[in-house]
Amino acid sequence: MIALLIVLLTPVAGALVLAVLRPLGPAGWLNVTVSTITFAAAAWLTWTVAASGEIAGYSFRVDDFNVYLVALTAFIGLTTSIFSRPYMRHVCETGLTRKRGMRIYHAMYQAFMFTMLLALTTDNLGVLWVAVEGATLATVLLVSLYRTPEAVEAAWKYFILCGVGIALALFGTVLTYFAAQHVIADPSAGLTWSTLYRHAGHLEPAVMRLAFVFLLVGYGTKVGLVPMHQWLPDAHSEGPTPMSAVLSGLLLNVALYAVVRLKMLVDGSLAASDAPHLAGYLLMGFGMVSFLVASLFLHRQRDIKRMFSYSSIEHMGLMTFAFGLGGPLATFGALLHMLVHSFTKSAIFVTVGHATHIAGTQRIDHIRGLIRTQPAVGWSLLIAVAAIAGFPPFGVFTSEFLLLTATMQAQPWLTVALLGGLAVAFAGLFRNLHPMVYGAAPEGQKPVRANMLPVAIHLALVLWLGLAIPGFLAQWLDRATELITGSHLL
């Protein structure tokens, strides 16, 4: 419990301090420190949970499923903060933003971390909603940090679309509460997920179906499911790169986490009804559509960060599909994919940040010959993209392998669509990547001071997961799988 409190309170304190801290240098360091403490606490929390089962109380609930995401979130938050310190200083030097902007940036960074962790650890659907909405509010200012017309536009679209989506999610929550009222005596517990899950069988199917549609559309907007995804590329491409990294690496995961939790409820309530797998089918449909559409989007990209945000949509679609497919194998694969995708994608965004600084632009057709200009950046971009494209020996391949296997057992004919989508996405990524990394360097491109440590760590982890899944992680993911699907894989 104490660990949990530290995990939650450190970012809050950090946010408050950073909001008032004027000098820039210390702020960056403080940001790193706070993230480090958070990560340490998260590690402690993880250890506690792994040792002595789930922690519950004060409308918080940390079980194997979300503690794994807590650890992931804290870790990505740490590495990204390490990357963002020199990066944002460089941004400041280029004059894209002022001191005040930097204060907002640091404060909001921690605030965002807080909302993420809150959303993950809370047991109350209402608080979950509040936290996710809070995440939107915390990041929307970051998107418009640079004040360029594009940035403002992106922020507005982000704000409006996610606001609406979230509002719909709230309606879904209200409906859930409405259904719960007649099942659960104590109204104050009517939004407590664990209680609801216990009584899921008695929740009225008709209401829960309605509720789930609203929740799916609402949180799905945040996940970036097609056709509610339009905010995502804009926000990713216009915000500062560290923010893109955490958005892609964390926010989408958390939103998907919410969807999965609610799916568990709805499955419980619909189990007896005529369409027991409704939620699963909806998820599969959304996932498949998002996956295919996004992979097609990859072919017509002019902006490097937009391209990778579409690849995020593609992978979220894949995970959504897998969770919808259900079954231990698919769920295990989806959890693993969440992990490796976050690692790889945030590594990619970090590298892309350096690349854009080298070239001075995000336009793909102006970024050339990275390997010549700065081999470290060029090679890591190349390898990271190979990893995200699902090439062994990287972890993404492992998870995609599991997903394909599961699909082949459940819905053989969908496998073809998946493989086609993978091939198309791969072609889209590499046809844009090739001219950027290879070839002669255009004059005027100079190497920048780049901190490739986070990238190295992330890629190393992904490589490790690709070669062999360590036993404890396998056990852990398996417990999470059991939590979600109710059956073991190992």
Add this chain to the structure above:
Amino acid sequence: MSITELPLLQQIVLVLAAIVLFTSFVLLAQARLVAAIHAFAWQGALVAAVTTVVAATGQTPHLYFSALLTLALKALLIPWMLHRLTRRLAIDRHVESLRRPALVIMAAVALVIFSYWLVLPIVQQELAYTRNIVAISLAVVLIGLLMMVFRQQAVAQVLGFMSMENGLFLAAVSATAGMPLVVELGVAFDVLVAMVLFGVFFFQIRDSIDSLNVDRLNRLTETTEEDVAGEGG
């Protein structure tokens, strides 16, 4: 069931809910911005009223508090902020009439029927009137969304957004006798922050495209080859 069998207070709730629905039609059709803001304020007040009535019927005292909260926030604070903004943005004389209003209104009506049709299968409730309230609030939410789709003016879009929130409140209080207090506070806080941020954005948008017409925010797109939108950095 016929309305005559209901106790008076619930009849009142139904009446108020009907008027809320009406106000959101007004919001949808209202051309003048300031008038729309007024309509929104009235809607907020009505929701607050519904809350009070429900509080009076049931044994949920904290609803009084949330009624107060709603009144303060939705009927007074936010409209006031919108007023100030419109004045400072010098658009308080702004008039924006819908294209093909008849069609839009028809769509809204269709949405109302649709939402009623949706809640029909809900049978478990001993009192069917809550179900109908849900239908009403669902309709309010959908109409709010519809308004955001059809209004090009940023402030108008915000109004639509807020009226969606009203619909949510209505559902929360009338159908479920209020959410847990933590949640209500959180929601209220979020709405407030959102409103502040909207204010900030109005100015940012005006600075960037010196207009508040959201249709002009179309740089970020993949569609056309020649435009080089989306290259910030």
Add this chain to the structure above:
Amino acid sequence: MNAHTALAFAALAVLLALLSSAVSVFAVRTPRIVRTLALPLFGLAGLAALAAGLITLFQDGVSTATLPLGLPWLPSRVRLDALSGLFLGVIGVVSVAVGLYGPAYVRGFERGRDSLTALGGFAGLFLAGMLLVVLADDAFLFMVSWEVMSLSSYFLVAFQHENAANRRAAFLYLLMAHIGGLAILLGYGVLASFGGGFAFEAMRAAPLTSGWASVAFVLAFIGFGMKAGLVPLHAWLPEAHPVAPSHISALMSGVMLKVAVYGFIRFVFDLLGDVQWQWGVAVLVIGGASALIGVLAALLQTDLKRLLAYSSVENLGIIFIGLGLALVFLGTGHAPLGTLAFVAALYHVLNHALFKSLLFLGAGAILHSTHERDLEQMGGLLRRMPWTGLFFLLGCISISALPPFNGFVSEWLTFQAALQAWQLESGVLRSLIPIVSAVLALTGALVAATFVKVYGVAFLGQARSRHVRRARQVPFGMRAGQGWLAGLCLLFGVLPTAVIGVINDVPRQLLGAGLPQAAAHGWLWLTPVSPATASYSAPMVVMLLALLAAAALWSLRRGAVRRVRRCDPWDCGFAPPTPRMQYTATAFAQPIRQVFGLLFNIEESVGRREDGTLRYQLSIGDRTWGLFYAPVMRAVESASRRVVRLQSGNVRVYLGWTLATLVVLLWIIS
């Protein structure tokens, strides 16, 4: 000397390969290290692999082990049986040659701007990947190492990425490798979902309906065929192989394609189990098409390495003809004949690995000393680089399937297998197979023409350009690498019975029977079916050739006539011939281009340069591109063009989408 020593050697090979790629990291500081340490380690790895393969083949045991890798419920297992052993040997032989050849060759790159780290590092990974593919005993490890192989070879293709051709080739290669890999994965998936598990044992036990078996076969054929460069999936091969550094091209053409063949054999003959003759027909047809189109395309090329790449397509076609025959015979229940065809295919696998690597190394030697890949610029190299010339000649003879060299033996065996078609019941097959063998014959003759052109234009005659005239001998290491392979070519040609005796373990373990009668009449006589049917005694042919030649020399080089006077060429008494008057490679191919033109889209144009001299332009396009590739690309393009309309940029439209989605979903659920 039990089975586990073999496995130990294999492990040693993998470790050495990884080590060689690890040490290349230091090449960032000191490029020399690739030459002095990484490539020797590479050669040692090859040696270890060769040892492992030979040990396995000589005492045909099966040994397995489990690695600390893989999925929690599917620990990666490796298995070393005769088939793996054979291919380990193939990989090893060529790697040894590369280890000898590479150091001197990469010296040329040390002054270049491309980092040798990539070259050495990915070469090591490439080798390790291939070794692991051959060793893998479960689909997961197989796929991982398979894709490691593809990915690292892709980086090697993109090594000199400053010229656009390499980039384009690398992209095309990686894309098709990826698609092929997905097809293979799907094929394994079919087996796994029936056999319940991705371990190969489970797959062997999989109770497949014939329909699903055919599905799996088709998937595997597409996947492995794409890697093996079978027509029409060969488009990447002639692009990718030439642009890689030559010792890598040797590995890719000589070994990687064989790994694809290994995958096919493992999948179809081992995992899939009972085969159907219809598959054999498909393989026969595709193999024949590849052989013919490959050799014709090769004949029309003027870029030496590109020509060799196309001839790889042709040779893989021959291998698959053999495999197709094997499938047909096995599918119709003629096990001994199936074994014969199978052995023929394996023999050709060995041979092609040898002579194609040899030829690529030779091309590399030419490139090294003249910086020239274009035949039209070469000429007279035999007198400037005699050793390379000699080894290249041996390679040309071997690949042209001329006795007494190794290429001939495998083609002879294939013919023998085809000629047993009379034993088949179905008349259709009985008439189809001889037609395929006629295609094989035509291919053989065209190959001879191709390599007469190559050798005659490159090594004979007079130099056609100044830098070629300045060519000189390549260092000893490079010559040693070629000599090793050339010697083996001759050896495999002269002692077929011994080689078959070694290969025999593979069919014995895989199909349950070897070729008992092949060497029944002593090592002198190769009698695949029976002495009455056909017999070939390579040693005696060599011996008699040598004897007769000696006799002729002895009888003619005596007395006054021994003297040979040097003089100008006569050339029917025309003006003294200049290098420009020689037949060019294009001119050499012209008659055949006329005859077989319609298989390609050929554009000829004769114009005048500024100075009034005639200029002749010729472009030879591959028809398969327009038939198979362009439509797919167009489809994807137009689909994405349609899809991006979603991102119209108007927020109200986006909200409209949300509303619409919501309404539709609500509609659906109620």
Add this chain to the structure above:
Amino acid sequence: MDHLLTAVAWGAALLQALLYAALAPLLVGWIRKLKSRLQNRRGAPVLQPYRDLRKLLLKEARVAHTASPLFRAAPYIVFVATWLAAATVPLVAVSLPTAAIADIIVLVGLLALARFFLALAGMDVGTAFGGMGASREMLVSALAEPAMLMAVFTLAMSAHSTNLASVIDYQLGAFALRPSFLFALGGLILVALAETGRIPVDNPATHLELTMIHEAMLLEYSGRHLALMEWAAQIKLLLYGALIANIFFPWGIARSFAPADLGIGLAAVMLKLFVLGAALALGETVLAKMRLFRAPAFLNLALLLALLGLLSQVILEVGT
């Protein structure tokens, strides 16, 4: 196998090989003589080829400056390969060890080896004509080889053997009038014409630069090198003659090494070759050489005949 490896057998094989070398010029001389007679010329005596060979062998050899070692090695390889190929074709007697060493596919391979070096030698000096000859030779062979193999396969499919001895035994054993053999014979004759450079594909008598194929490759040769090349060509002609004669009309060939049988065999084969030569001479007088690009049509006809032979074997003679 081993019953073949007796000293007697080897002796017979050696004799036969020498017989090939000895008889080859005679056949050519006979054909030339007959041709000139048919063209109302007196013509050179039948033994003229021997004289030419002797003359060439005694002359000194000239080699161009630009020639490489391969140029001087080629004649020996060509001659030896052709000779060995010939030695594997039963001329007088079957069941010779040489026939077991190499079956008919090896025979084709050896001829291909000879051709390979012939073409290389043509390109070696670096003159225009050499390259031209090599290019055309390879085209012709590329089209002729499959036709030949198809024809051979037709026999092999019926005889269930690619061993010439076994094929001939089979013929002698169970002779029947097979459509497949007729087609194969036609195909093989056309191939033989093309491969030995006779009219209508090539003209051995011409040195008209633009029409020659085989001669173009020999342009730079002189002295003993030229002699070997010419001799090899003559042996090749005899080889094809013997092949056609003994496979399709096997009567009289010796099946044992008894002197009487051998005598009969020799007489028989002489007679057959005599007739074949006459036929060839006649054909060459009435036909004209065709343009190079008509040659493919000619050879495709050969291929077609061989293919028809094969198909009729499959369709009409099932079970044989």
